Amino acid sequence: MQQKSKTPSLVWRLNKLLQINAMNLVILIVGVYFIWSITSSLIANPARYLPSPIAVALSSVDMLYKGLLPSYFSDTLVRLVVGSSIGLAAGIPFGLLLGINRTVADTFQPMMNFFQSVSGIAIFPIVVIWWGNSDTTVLVVILYTSFFPIAYTVLSGVREVPIRYIHAAKTLGASRYQIMKDVLLPGSMPHIATGSRLSIGFAWRAVIAGEMLAGREGLGWMIFTGQDADKTTEVILGMILIGVTWIVLDHFLLRPLEADTIERWGLVQR
Amino acid sequence: MSVLAIASIAVQRRFGRQRIRKLLLGSIPFVVLISLWHANTVFEWLEPVFIPPIGDVWDAIFLLQEDCPGVGAAIALDNNCLMSTHVLSSLGRVILAAVIGLPLGIAFGILAGMNRIASKFLEPVGIFANSISGIAWIPLAIVWFGVGWVTTLFIMLNTIFWLMFFNSMMGVRGVARVYEQSVLTMGGSRWDVIWHVYLPGAMPSIISGMRMSMGFGWRALIAAEMIGGDSGLGFMIFTSAQEFKIEEVFLGVIIISLIFMSTDKYFLVPLEKWTIQRWGLVWKPN
Numbered sequence: 001m002q003q004k005s006k007t008p009s010l011v012w013r014l015n016k017l018l019q020i021n022a023m024n025l026v027i028l029i030v031g032v033y034f035i036w037s038i039t040s041s042l043i044a045n046p047a048r049y050l051p052s053p054i055a056v057a058l059s060s061v062d063m064l065y066k067g068l069l070p071s072y073f074s075d076t077l078v079r080l081v082v083g084s085s086i087g088l089a090a091g092i093p094f095g096l097l098l099g100i101n102r103t104v105a106d107t108f109q110p111m112m113n114f115f116q117s118v119s120g121i122a123i124f125p126i127v128v129i130w131w132g133n134s135d136t137t138v139l140v141v142i143l144y145t146s147f148f149p150i151a152y153t154v155l156s157g158v159r160e161v162p163i164r165y166i167h168a169a170k171t172l173g174a175s176r177y178q179i180m181k182d183v184l185l186p187g188s189m190p191h192i193a194t195g196s197r198l199s200i201g202f203a204w205r206a207v208i209a210g211e212m213l214a215g216r217e218g219l220g221w222m223i224f225t226g227q228d229a230d231k232t233t234e235v236i237l238g239m240i241l242i243g244v245t246w247i248v249l250d251h252f253l254l255r256p257l258e259a260d261t262i263e264r265w266g267l268v269q270r
Numbered sequence: 271m272s273v274l275a276i277a278s279i280a281v282q283r284r285f286g287r288q289r290i291r292k293l294l295l296g297s298i299p300f301v302v303l304i305s306l307w308h309a310n311t312v313f314e315w316l317e318p319v320f321i322p323p324i325g326d327v328w329d330a331i332f333l334l335q336e337d338c339p340g341v342g343a344a345i346a347l348d349n350n351c352l353m354s355t356h357v358l359s360s361l362g363r364v365i366l367a368a369v370i371g372l373p374l375g376i377a378f379g380i381l382a383g384m385n386r387i388a389s390k391f392l393e394p395v396g397i398f399a400n401s402i403s404g405i406a407w408i409p410l411a412i413v414w415f416g417v418g419w420v421t422t423l424f425i426m427l428n429t430i431f432w433l434m435f436f437n438s439m440m441g442v443r444g445v446a447r448v449y450e451q452s453v454l455t456m457g458g459s460r461w462d463v464i465w466h467v468y469l470p471g472a473m474p475s476i477i478s479g480m481r482m483s484m485g486f487g488w489r490a491l492i493a494a495e496m497i498g499g500d501s502g503l504g505f506m507i508f509t510s511a512q513e514f515k516i517e518e519v520f521l522g523v524i525i526i527s528l529i530f531m532s533t534d535k536y537f538l539v540p541l542e543k544w545t546i547q548r549w550g551l552v553w554k555p556n
Contacts, residue, residue: 125511
């Protein structure tokens with residue numbers, strides 16, 4: 001036994017190596033790079049179907065040089081931020097309002113159910129007829145997609161605040177406004193955080209789809225026109241950017257925010 | 271007591287007071303919306319190009335189905351039976367994608383949940399694939415497969431597969447090791463462990479993943495049909511919008527949401543509840 005632990009076997013060393021996460025990621029990226037370049041060198045028309053990674057990287061340099069990439073990128077991000085912040089600003093109070101009164105909630109819940117299942121992308125043709133191919137169209141679609149998930153989550157969050165807390169506040173002479181500010185809002189904070197992440201996720205998809213369909217400049221537009229103009233390098237570059245942006249946004253901003261909120265405001269109750 | 275009061279009490283006893291209250295209250299916004307919609311046609315606040323009369327939306331069903339030779343042609347997706355062709359081809363894609371994508375996703379998810387090395391390589395790929403939402407794949411799919419069936423199916427499969435993969439993986443990871451070890455102690459094979467421990471243990475997570483992936487998949491499918499399809503409900507509303515036939519667009523949107531709502535409410539939600547009741551693990555050993 002002791003002999004074995006002194007001279008670790010090759011398999012053990014390999015396993016140890018694989019346990020390091022960063023190492024893993026590097027191996028993965030290198031592996032994907034090789035598979036990708038080998039496939040692209042083997043197929044018939046790589047420029048059209050699967051350009052090599054180097055070609056994609058070069059196209060990014062080209063687009064950076066022309067200044068297109070930063071402008072597309074910022075356009076998309078601005079749309080996301082503006083759209084989802086208006087959506088959240090409208091959705092959170094709406095959800096809270098619905099949550100306070102049972103009658104109001106029962107009245108509006110079926111309608112919200114209906115509109116939530118009409119996805120933002122499906123109403124897109126209607127919005128295009130109403131506002132044409134403009135920035136308003138994209139914004140309306142983002143608003144629509146981000147409003148309903150957050151309102152719904154906040155509503156269920158308010159519902160889950162234990163009635164005892166509300167009673168306790170009432171007994172101590174709190175007004176309706178105070179109950180809302182001091183009991184319901186903090187009590188539903190974790191749900192607000194979760195719902196915001198969900199909403200922003202939906203909004204992100206809506207931004208990409210909206211730019212594609214309404215033809216407004218941005219990352220979605222870039223991959224859409226790239227396909228039209230037979231520039232597959234740009235399509236793949238755009239896809240990678242979309243993926244990486246969302247990962248960065250989700251893992252380094254939204255998830256920590258959500259975790260912190262739950263840690264700070266989460267109710268541990270029996 | 272008047273007759274009305276007696277009848278009302280009888281109805282309340284029969285169907286339940288709360289349920290009736292919810293139904294009545296819940297129908298108020300719909301009634302208001304529909305009457306506003308109708309008032310718009312009567313008083314012409316907004317032009318019919320922007321909001322069609324309700325009657326036109328209803329008539330659009332029959333207008334689209336007008337040239338249909340018969341039921342046989344409707345099932346064969348004849349191009350003259352537009353309405354049924356679009357609905358059936360969308361549904362067909364959903365079913366096909368579910369039949370292929372769900373088992374594949376579950377299989378890979380269980381594999382990744384069981385094997386740490388596999389999961390280390392598959393998980394980052396999954397995170398990346400999930401964050402490139404289904405929609406962003408559409409242009410590349412059009413380049414690869416052209417406009418049509420394959421593209422739309424690919425987009426939906428892609429969306430379903432990764433969500434399913436993630437949920438099954440998380441489900442398998444959540445299963446307590448004690449169960450696995452006890453099966454192994456009693457002489458079970460690896461296959462036994464998969465079949466009797468991982469699959470049932472991960473079932474609640476798998477089923478909620480199924481519900482989620484069908485929701486996302488349906489949205490992605492509509493988008494894919496709009497951009498890269500040649501039939502289906504998404505295609506129908508997109509082309510109708512380009513021809514400014516807004517009544518067809520409204521009809522399509524209503525059908526899309528009704529299909530989704532009814533599948534979710536009458537099939538997926540009950541299935542989820544039943545699974546959690548049947549397979550959900552309440553007891554967790556330390």
